Each structure stands twice: as structure tokens, then as C-alpha cells.
Amino acid sequence: MARNPREFLKYLLDNLEPLLEISKERRRFTSLDEIVLPFRHALDEGAQFGKRIADMKHLGILIPAAGEWVMPAYVRDFLQRLQQNYTASAPGIVRAIVNQLQETTDRLREALDHPDVNVSERRIEGALREADELFSDAVDRLEQTCLAIEAEVAKYRAARDLRKIKESLRHLLDLYENYLHPLVDVIDLNGLFITTSNRLLRCCERLLEDPVFPAALAEKARISLDTVLWQRERTLRYTASMRHELEPLYQIALRDSKIARGINRVHALYADAGEALIGLHALARVEDGKEATFFCEQSIANEFRRLKGYKPPLPPLLSPFSPSPLALTPQYRQLREELLNETFVPDLIDWLRKRCGTAHADHSLKCVSRLYFECGDCMTANETDRLYEFENVTVEARLWEWRNTDGANRRDQ
Amino acid sequence: MGPTAEINESPHQAVQLPPFLSEAFHGLRKGRHICRADGRVWFDLRDNAEQYQLIFTALGYTLTSHPRGFYYFSQGQQTRSDALSRLVYFFACLFSDLDQGRFNAGDGRWVDTLTCIEFDMASLTQNMFAASDRQRVFDQLNVTPDSFDKSIIASLVRYGIAIRLDGARLRLREGVYRFLELFQKCGEDESSSKIAQPAAPAETFAESDDDEDEVTGEDD
Numbered sequence: 001m002a003r004n005p006r007e008f009l010k011y012l013l014d015n016l017e018p019l020l021e022i023s024k025e026r027r028r029f030t031s032l033d034e035i036v037l038p039f040r041h042a043l044d045e046g047a048q049f050g051k052r053i054a055d056m057k058h059l060g061i062l063i064p065a066a067g068e069w070v071m072p073a074y075v076r077d078f079l080q081r082l083q084q085n086y087t088a089s090a091p092g093i094v095r096a097i098v099n100q101l102q103e104t105t106d107r108l109r110e111a112l113d114h115p116d117v118n119v120s121e122r123r124i125e126g127a128l129r130e131a132d133e134l135f136s137d138a139v140d141r142l143e144q145t146c147l148a149i150e151a152e153v154a155k156y157r158a159a160r161d162l163r164k165i166k167e168s169l170r171h172l173l174d175l176y177e178n179y180l181h182p183l184v185d186v187i188d189l190n191g192l193f194i195t196t197s198n199r200l201l202r203c204c205e206r207l208l209e210d211p212v213f214p215a216a217l218a219e220k221a222r223i224s225l226d227t228v229l230w231q232r233e234r235t236l237r238y239t240a241s242m243r244h245e246l247e248p249l250y251q252i253a254l255r256d257s258k259i260a261r262g263i264n265r266v267h268a269l270y271a272d273a274g275e276a277l278i279g280l281h282a283l284a285r286v287e288d289g290k291e292a293t294f295f296c297e298q299s300i301a302n303e304f305r306r307l308k309g310y311k312p313p314l315p316p317l318l319s320p321f322s323p324s325p326l327a328l329t330p331q332y333r334q335l336r337e338e339l340l341n342e343t344f345v346p347d348l349i350d351w352l353r354k355r356c357g358t359a360h361a362d363h364s365l366k367c368v369s370r371l372y373f374e375c376g377d378c379m380t381a382n383e384t385d386r387l388y389e390f391e392n393v394t395v396e397a398r399l400w401e402w403r404n405t406d407g408a409n410r411r412d413q
Numbered sequence: 414m415g416p417t418a419e420i421n422e423s424p425h426q427a428v429q430l431p432p433f434l435s436e437a438f439h440g441l442r443k444g445r446h447i448c449r450a451d452g453r454v455w456f457d458l459r460d461n462a463e464q465y466q467l468i469f470t471a472l473g474y475t476l477t478s479h480p481r482g483f484y485y486f487s488q489g490q491q492t493r494s495d496a497l498s499r500l501v502y503f504f505a506c507l508f509s510d511l512d513q514g515r516f517n518a519g520d521g522r523w524v525d526t527l528t529c530i531e532f533d534m535a536s537l538t539q540n541m542f543a544a545s546d547r548q549r550v551f552d553q554l555n556v557t558p559d560s561f562d563k564s565i566i567a568s569l570v571r572y573g574i575a576i577r578l579d580g581a582r583l584r585l586r587e588g589v590y591r592f593l594e595l596f597q598k599c600g601e602d603e604s605s606s607k608i609a610q611p612a613a614p615a616e617t618f619a620e621s622d623d624d625e626d627e628v629t630g631e632d633d
Contacts, residue, residue, distance in 0.1 A: 162514035165522065255597060256524060260512055262600030266505040270550045 008059050022071055023079040029069040089141035091182035098192045101134040105199045112206055131200050132224050139231045146242045149175050153245055169253040176250040197232050330355055332367055345402035349388055361390040378404045431464055433457040441486045445573040446588030448483035458484050483587040499554050503565050504592045506547055510540055532583045
């Protein structure tokens with residue numbers, strides 16, 4: 001069976017997801033339907049499953065073993081390692097590695113400060129090697145995280161199925177909030193990663209410049225310096241590009257998630273409609289208006305002209321004559337006080353009319369009405385009606401008498 | 414008002430008004446959301462935005478320009494509570510359906526393609542009343558499958574939030590993003606507590622009883 005490595009790799013790339021699913025457990029397949037199942041989960045309906053399975057057998061990704069189909073151990077190992085590369089590192093681990101690097105760099109600097117000690121050379125060499133390893137480890141993990149993000153972003157962009165899009169968006173939210181964002185804090189310009197790598201670079205420069213240190217050590221320092229410089233540059237650029245790529249998708253994911261949550265909440269509010277709905281409606285301001293009755297070409301022109309030519313009114317001019325006192329209608333409270341001093345009034349409306357004036361009938365009649373509610377026991381209506389003349393109207397009303405026997409007590413109330 | 418509308422204040426001074434002031438004002442005053450699909454009126458609003466702002470502010474209205482490129486009056490009469498309730502619930506159901514992949518819209522990325530989706534009226538109505546819990550709520554809101562078009566779709570068209578393509582299809586316009594933003598606001602954690610508390614009634618529905626009969630959703 002001829003196995004073309006290019007075809008093999010192409011097949012792996014095209015069918016990575018179902019193959020990872022198959023490689024998870026040491027699965028053995030007895031029928032074609034069992035093999036198709038992971039493909040059906042991962043790929044669209046239009047995919048040619050029959051051809052894919054035939055290619056898989058042809059490329060040796062599935063081999064026959066005792067009447068069953070199995071994935072060879074080397075393919076399984078390869079896929080599992082590949083999967084590890086797509087696993088984001090927890091930011092805590094990266095931070096711990098960078099912390100460890102900081103301690104090692106401190107140790108290296110201490111050793112450089114005391115080059116006269118006998119064991120110093122070995123200590124410097126050991127610390128430098130350890131720092132190199134830790135730095136590479138941190139960089140590898142950062143790149144691994146970026147790779148995982150890149151893969152997820154590609155997955156999101158390629159997804160056509162709603163379930164996969166939602167899953168991918170959820171994963172992107174998680175990657176951004178729990179992985180990329182904390183990592184950016186670590187590798188930020190003022191972050192621990194840059195500070196520590198700067199210290200390491202300074203140590204390397206000292207080893208290179210100071211003739212006290214042997215040439216072999218200086219050579220190692222030169223290699224470390226170059227490696228740290230370019231690896232750091234590459235990682236920072238890679239992380240920045242990932243951040244740039246993920247940020248808008250994160251915003252979309254965040255927005256969609258909020259909308260979905262909002263829809264659920266609104267559904268819940270309507271299912272149990274009560275006062276809470278008013279709160280919701282306060283958020284939803286959709287204005288409504290009737291046809292404007294005042295709007296026509298002429299009126300808008302007039303309005304516009306009026307607004308443009310508007311001048312505030314001038315204050316009134318003062319007259320040389322002293323102003324006459326204003327004739328004010330007495331307030332109800334005053335009238336009531338005055339009335340409480342009277343023990344007997346034969347015609348209450350007439351009494352009020354004389355004090356309030358005949359210009360307006362309603363003030364006098366309102367007073368009668370209020371007095372009736374407040375001091376009703378002092379008022380007695382006669383059987384006879386009377387006509388009361390006011391300036392604009394003649395009012396026909398009952399003749400009311402006022403008798404106040406305990407005026408003092410009422411005033412206290 | 415014709416395209417050469419102007420006010421002659423004096424022989425030497427003339428104030429030019431935007432050519433589509435009348436159409437824009439009539440639409441906006443009715444609560445319409447004017448978007449690009451409104452053609453010349455929208456272009457006039459966009460090109461003379463400053464002048465429009467000045468005129469409408471002087472008349473006591475606030476013209477708002479939404480980042481999605483549509484215009485509306487943001488200070489006006491609040492829609493009647495039951496009409497608003499119907500619209501909000503309709504959108505809750507519609508967005509929920511879109512989010513669950515019904516209507517085969519936008520490959521799951523429906524939020525940004527909302528104004529490109531064409532809804533078949535029959536299937537839209539059918540979907541709205543498919544679930545019994547929805548039916549129950551619509552019953553409370555006095556909406557039946559028969560009155561669905563008149564009570565909800567007609568209002569949407571009147572406010573410029575949707576457009577009827579022909580008798581049987583409907584397309585949403587940019588104004589729908591105001592509702593989408595409402596749902597986004599509701600979904601924010603901090604706003605959930607606000608929703609739970611009823612707002613002051615005076616600010617919420619400052620509408621007199623006299624207006625109620627006239628504000629019902631009659632299509633133009």
C-alpha cells in the first residue's frame with residue numbers, strides 16, 4: 001500500500017476533529033456506521049463520508065486487526081501530541097514559570113556580583129542554563145496558548161452550523177477571559193515577563209563585557225542574549241496579533257451572549273408578568289407621535305421666523321405716580337377667622353359676597369362649600385331660596401344662617 | 414415643501430430650509446425611524462444633519478442619529494404600554510427563534526445580518542404561536558394569529574422598523590437594532606436588578622387617556 005506523506009498530512013488537516021475523536025480511546029470499529037458517527041458529529045451533511053473512510057483506510061489511518069478496524073498506535077500518539085499543542089496553558093503556570101525565572105535571574109546576578117568565590121563559575125553557568133530553560137518554557141507556553149487561540153478563531157470562522165458557532169463563541173469567550181487576558185497582564189510592557197527578561201539580558205551583557213569571566217561563559221551568554229532577544233520579540237508580536245484578532249470576536253461573543261441572556265430574561269418577565277415589566281418598558285423607549293396638526297409650510301416658516309427674531313420683552317416702565325393698593329380677594333382662612341368671631345349671621349352668602357366682592361360668584365360659593373364641611377354644625381339652611389346678584393351671573397341658592405355658640409373652642413382646633 | 418423652500422426675511426436675507434424637511438418631520442413626528450432605505454429623505458437628513466438638529470431642537474424635538482445610520486425623534490410620546498409590550502414580546506420571540514437557528518438566517522450569525530433576512534409572513538405567524546406558553550402570553554396581550562398582522566406588523570411598518578416587501582414577506586430595517594440593544598441591556602448583569610424594580614410611573618408612561626385611541630397601530 002503506497003502511502004504518500006503529503007496526502008496523509010492533508011487528510012489529517014481536513015479531518016482533524018473526527019480523527020481526534022477516534023483517537024481519544026483505543027476504539028475498535030466493527031462496522032462502517034460506527035466509523036461514520038464521529039464524522040457526522042464533526043462535519044457538515046454535505047461531506048462525502050464514504051470517500052473519507054475509504055481514504056482513511058487507504059492511507060493507513062485505520063488498519064484491520066482481528067476482523068475489526070483500529071487506529072495504529074503511532075497515528076494515535078501523533079494526534080495526541082498535536083492536540084497538546086492546541087491546548088492553552090493556564091496563565092497561573094506561565095506566571096509561576098516567570099516567577100521562577102525571576103528567582104533564577106536574581107541568583108545569577110548575585111553570582112555575578114561575587115566572581116571571586118571559587119564555585120562562582122559553576123554557579124553562573126548553572127543559573128544561566130536554568131534561566132534559559134525557564135525562559136524557553138515560558139515562551140513555549142505563551143506560543144501554545146496563542147496557537148490554541150488561532151485554532152479556535154479559525155474554527156469559528158469556518159463554522160457554518162449554529163451549534164458549532166455557539167460552542168466556538170463560548171470557547172472564545174473562555175480563551176479571552178481566562179487565558180489571553182491574564183497572559184497579556186504578565187507579558188505587558190510593564191509586566192513581569194519583560195522586567196525579568198530585561199534582568200536576564202543585563203546579566204548576559206555583564207558576562208560579555210567583563211573580562212573577569214572566562215571566554216566559554218561569555219560565549220554561552222552571547223547565545224542566551226541572542227535567543228532571549230529574538231524569542232521575546234517573536235512572542236510579544238505573536239501575542240499582540242492574537243489579541244488583535246481575538247478582541248473583536250470577543251466583543252461579538254460578549255454581545256451575543258448578553259442578547260441571549262436578555263431574551264431569556266424578557267421571556268421570564270412575560271411569563272410572570274407583573275410590576276417588573278414596567279421596569280423593562282422604561283428601558284424600551286419607542287416614541288410614538290400623532291400627525292403634527294400645527295405643521296404646514298407656512299406655520300413652520302412662521303415658527304422659524306419667530307424663533308430667529310425672538311427678543312426678550314422689556315421690563316415695564318415705572319410710573320411717576322405711587323401705585324394704588326391692590327384690591328385682593330380675602331383668603332378663605334381670613335374669612336373663616338372673621339366668621340368664627342360672629343355669633344349669628346342671618347344670610348351667610350350675602351355676608352361673604354360683601355367681603356369677596358361681586359365680581360366672581362365662585363369664590364363666595366366655594367367658601368360656603370368649605371365652611372359646610374368644616375363647620376357644618378354652625379350652618380342651617382332655610383326652606384326658602386334667594387337670588388344673589390353678581391356682576392356676571394345671578395345665583396339662586398338656599399338661605400344659609402350662621403350660628404356659632406362655641407367659637408372659642410373651634411378656633412383652638 | 415418643495416425643494417427650493419426658503420423663508421424671505423428681508424430682500425437681502427433668505428434662510429434655506431432642507432429640501433425634504435416636510436417629509437422628514439412628518440415621518441419622525443409619527444415615531445418613524447428613517448434609514449437609508451428611505452432614500453432621498455435619509456440622504457437629506459444625513460447631509461443637512463446640523464440644520465435639521467437646529468430646526469427640530471427649536472421646535473422642541475430631539476433628533477437622534479443612531480450609530481447604525483438611522484434617525485429618530487428620541488423625545489416624544491412614549492408608545493402606549495400594551496402596544497410596547499406587544500412589540501417587546503414579539504421581538505423576544507423572534508430573536509429567540511433566530512438564536513435557535515430557525516428561519517435559516519445568517520448561519521447563526523444573525524445579529525449582524527438581521528436587516529438582510531426576509532421573513533415569510535405565514536411562517537413568522539406560525540412560529541410566533543407555535544408554543545403554548547407564547548400563545549398564553551399573546552392571549553394576555555390581546556394578539557391572536559388573525560390580529561397579528563394588524564397589532565404587531567402594522568406598528569413595525571409604521572415606526573419604520575420593518576418593511577413589507579410584498580404581501581407575504583417582511584424585512585426588518587435598521588431601527589430594529591434599538592430593540593436588540595434593549596435585549597443586550599437586559600442581558601447585562603448590572604441592569605437585571607433595574608429591570609426587576611418598577612420605574613416611577615410618571616416617567617414611564619406620560620400619556621393621557623385621550624391619546625390612547627389615536628395611538629393604536631394603524632398602518633399608513
